[in-house]
Amino acid sequence: MDKWKNPKLVLVSVNEIDLQNKEKEKRAQELLTANKELVFQNDEKEKRAQELIVANHELVLQNIENEKRAAALTLANADLLRQNAEIKELTLALEAAKQELETAYLEKQRQALVLQAANQELESFSYSVSHDLRAPLRAINGFTEILLEEYIEKLGEDAQYLLGEIIANSKKMGQLIDNLLDFSRLSKQQISFARVDLDLLVRSVTDQLCRLEPEREIQFEFDCPDAGFGDRNMLRQVLVNLVSNALKYTSKKQKTRIQIACHREENNCIFSIRDNGAGFDMMYYDKLFGVFQRLHSSNEFEGTGVGLAIVQKIIAKHGGKVWAQAQVNEGACFYFSLPFSS
Amino acid sequence: MENQEIQILLVEDNKSDAALTIRALKKHNLANNLVHLIDGAQAIDFIFGKGEFSSRDPEIKPKVIFLDIKMPKISGLEVLRIIKADERTKRIPVVMMTSSNEERDIMESHQLGVNSYVVKPLGFANFSKTIAELGFYWLAVNNAPRQ
Numbered sequence A: 001m002d003k004w005k006n007p008k009l010v011l012v013s014v015n016e017i018d019l020q021n022k023e024k025e026k027r028a029q030e031l032l033t034a035n036k037e038l039v040f041q042n043d044e045k046e047k048r049a050q051e052l053i054v055a056n057h058e059l060v061l062q063n064i065e066n067e068k069r070a071a072a073l074t075l076a077n078a079d080l081l082r083q084n085a086e087i088k089e090l091t092l093a094l095e096a097a098k099q100e101l102e103t104a105y106l107e108k109q110r111q112a113l114v115l116q117a118a119n120q121e122l123e124s125f126s127y128s129v130s131h132d133l134r135a136p137l138r139a140i141n142g143f144t145e146i147l148l149e150e151y152i153e154k155l156g157e158d159a160q161y162l163l164g165e166i167i168a169n170s171k172k173m174g175q176l177i178d179n180l181l182d183f184s185r186l187s188k189q190q191i192s193f194a195r196v197d198l199d200l201l202v203r204s205v206t207d208q209l210c211r212l213e214p215e216r217e218i219q220f221e222f223d224c225p226d227a228g229f230g231d232r233n234m235l236r237q238v239l240v241n242l243v244s245n246a247l248k249y250t251s252k253k254q255k256t257r258i259q260i261a262c263h264r265e266e267n268n269c270i271f272s273i274r275d276n277g278a279g280f281d282m283m284y285y286d287k288l289f290g291v292f293q294r295l296h297s298s299n300e301f302e303g304t305g306v307g308l309a310i311v312q313k314i315i316a317k318h319g320g321k322v323w324a325q326a327q328v329n330e331g332a333c334f335y336f337s338l339p340f341s342s
Numbered sequence B: 001m002e003n004q005e006i007q008i009l010l011v012e013d014n015k016s017d018a019a020l021t022i023r024a025l026k027k028h029n030l031a032n033n034l035v036h037l038i039d040g041a042q043a044i045d046f047i048f049g050k051g052e053f054s055s056r057d058p059e060i061k062p063k064v065i066f067l068d069i070k071m072p073k074i075s076g077l078e079v080l081r082i083i084k085a086d087e088r089t090k091r092i093p094v095v096m097m098t099s100s101n102e103e104r105d106i107m108e109s110h111q112l113g114v115n116s117y118v119v120k121p122l123g124f125a126n127f128s129k130t131i132a133e134l135g136f137y138w139l140a141v142n143n144a145p146r147q
Helices: A007-150 A157-186 A198-210 A232-249 A282-287 A307-317 B015-027 B040-048 B076-085 B103-111 B124-141
Strands: A194-197 A218-223 A227-230 A256-265 A268-275 A322-327 A331-339 B008-011 B034-037 B064-068 B094-098 B116-119
Touching: A007 A157, A007 B015, A007 B124, A157 A307, A194 A198, A194 A232, A198 A218, A198 A232, A198 A256, A227 A232, A227 A268, A227 A331, A232 A256, A232 A268, A232 A307, A232 A331, A282 A322, A307 A322, A307 A331, B008 B015, B008 B040, B008 B124, B015 B034, B015 B124, B034 B040, B040 B064, B040 B076, B064 B076, B064 B124, B076 B094, B076 B103, B094 B103, B103 B116, B116 B124
Parallel strands: A218 A256, B008 B034, B008 B064, B064 B094, B094 B116
Antiparallel strands: A194 A227, A256 A268, A268 A331, A322 A331
16 A cells, blocks of 8 residues: 555654754754764864874973983092092092001101201300310410519410410310300390381491401491391391401501491391402302301411301391302402391 | 418419419509409309308408309309309309400399409400409408498
8 A cells, every 4th residue: 555645644644754854954954963073173183183292292302301310420430439538538648648647747856956056056056165175274374474574574475485385275276166166146136126227326336346446547438327127136146247348358458438227128237347358269159158167277367267157147047148248359248138127 | 371361363274364363453452352263163162162162251251253154164153143143142242254255154144143244355555444443443442341
């Protein structure tokens, strides 16, 4: 049977179709919405994927960085190890150096004791020299003088001359002992620093020394505007020795000219004393300031050879220097420097 | 003779120095009643009446002691210390006679109460003059406390 031939049936069918159509349309609508949703989700996923790619990239970069860091750390670690080893080595070296210092210190202490003993020995030596060497001299001198005084009528001229020689030589030996002692005493003498008016000191010393030779015509020139800084008594000794040297070595000249000057040079006061006397040969300059060293015979000029050694010792104690220039028969010039602050 | 009055007690170990000193004193008539001893130990025994001088009366005191500083056994400085530390003898004038002007000797002698400190001059003329002046001063000029 053909249903389309039955109107009732046809109606039903049309309705159904209509319903179905509507259903389909609804479905299509739903699918469309679902499709839109999917498109959106796809977009979203793609975005996410993009993000993941970026993040991945980032991670790769970070990994590289980390690897680099790890390598650097490994290097630093090796460095640290090396440094540690080095420190250990240095510690050992320091320990050794410390040991060495301790040994050196002990050695120094031992040497100080030896020096102290030597010093003590020297001191008792000089004490003994000053007492024991002088006593027999006094006897030689004393008994010879008594002989000369009390038996003069019985003695011939020659005998008197011989006794005079004994007396003169014993006196000279006494002088030598005194000078030697003065020199050795200087070493232990303490300096008491003060401001010293050099002009005043120079004038007082030259006055004092000139009074000993009133018959001589001496031309002095002074130019000492600066003050020195040092031990007044010691500096006086220096000036006495230098001025009396100048007087001694000009004693054979007709006219004596002595120029004394001082000037400031940086932190030093430079003092000079120039004479027109016998001078000396610069070839023997290195002996000039030595103890008991002389550049003239005692027949020519009297002396014990201690004066300049004392000058040098005193100036050295003050932290200064002594030097000289000379020309035979033309004169000599002696200099010393005195630091202003010691 | 041990208990005679004594004017000068000379303590000197050096024979020559003693001879020169005594000669100089004699020349000026100052060597009467002089006693010469040759070291510090003898000087102490003499002054306090001990040992070889135990029969001597220590109440008889010299007017002055000339004391050499450098002597064997007991030095002049030790003798000086002993004399000046004892109530019985500290008023006896003591003159230190020495060969040198060692600063520490001068210092110590004065600290101990020496009455004079004299460096013996080298030349006899000066030596004789110095000794005579010392003798004259301590025996004639100076007034010491009554003993």
